[in-house]
Amino acid sequence: MRNKLNIPFERVDWINTGFLFVISLLAIVAAPLYLWHHGIDWFQISMFFFYAIATGMSITLGYHRLFSHLSFKAKWPVKLFTLVFGACAFENSALHWVSDHRKHHKHTDHDGDPYDISKGFFWAHIGWILFKVNPEPPLDNVNDLRKDGLVMWQYRWDKAVAVGVGLILPAVLGYLWNGSSGAWAASCSPACCASSASSSARSSSTRSATPSATSPTPPAAAPATAS
Ligand SMILES: [Zn+2]
Numbered sequence: 001m002r003n004k005l006n007i008p009f010e011r012v013d014w015i016n017t018g019f020l021f022v023i024s025l026l027a028i029v030a031a032p033l034y035l036w037h038h039g040i041d042w043f044q045i046s047m048f049f050f051y052a053i054a055t056g057m058s059i060t061l062g063y064h065r066l067f068s069h070l071s072f073k074a075k076w077p078v079k080l081f082t083l084v085f086g087a088c089a090f091e092n093s094a095l096h097w098v099s100d101h102r103k104h105h106k107h108t109d110h111d112g113d114p115y116d117i118s119k120g121f122f123w124a125h126i127g128w129i130l131f132k133v134n135p136e137p138p139l140d141n142v143n144d145l146r147k148d149g150l151v152m153w154q155y156r157w158d159k160a161v162a163v164g165v166g167l168i169l170p171a172v173l174g175y176l177w178n179g180s181s182g183a184w185a186a187s188c189s190p191a192c193c194a195s196s197a198s199s200s201a202r203s204s205s206t207r208s209a210t211p212s213a214t215s216p217t218p219p220a221a222a223p224a225t226a227s
Pocket of ligand 1: 064068069101105
């Protein structure tokens with residue numbers, strides 16, 4: 001089914017699209033409104049910078065360098081931290097992220113690259129997250145990570161971790177700090193981080209809810225070596 005805008009609505013991933021719309025609306029509209037009416041204090045500033053740095057580092061250092069490219073080895077506390085706060089960036093599980101990213105390097109800018117830039121700026125940065133691909137490509141290039149108990153734990157629970165640590169925990173801390181208005185403000189800080197992180201698909205292989213990809217024929221398992 002096509003329309004005047006040539007958008008295949010039957011393929012739209014409404015969960016991803018709806019989530020990104022709501023979280024962006026919170027970041028763009030609700031957070032400034034809160035600041036206008038209630039101001040800001042060191043607690044909210046600290047929460048914002050902690051979550052911005054923790055989620056950003058967990059994707060770049062953890063999902064990307066550590067798990068996708070095996071650039072270095074890390075002890076379990078580093079793995080656990082990057083898996084927990086990587087989930088809080090709402091970029092899906094490490095297993096899905098790594099699978100997409102290895103496909104991206106193996107087929108850079110060609111068919112098989114989930115965020116192929118030759119399909120356009122919009123597709124490479126955000127469009128590929130908003131549409132489903134049938135059938136769902138298998139995760140057959142991450143067998144090395146399937147042997148890691150922490151990675152598999154996060155694969156099973158990443159949505160619960162994302163909501164629990166990324167939204168509910170800061171709301172509880174904000175409530176303890178300044179009642180219900182503090183809870184609202186504190187949960188906005190990570191929401192702002194998640195919104196910006198989830199919009200940077202090209203560089204960080206974003207996928208925020210149900211997985212989708214453009215390649216019907218995923219490559220064999222082989223970690224890429226380039227960045
Ligand atoms: Zn890379």
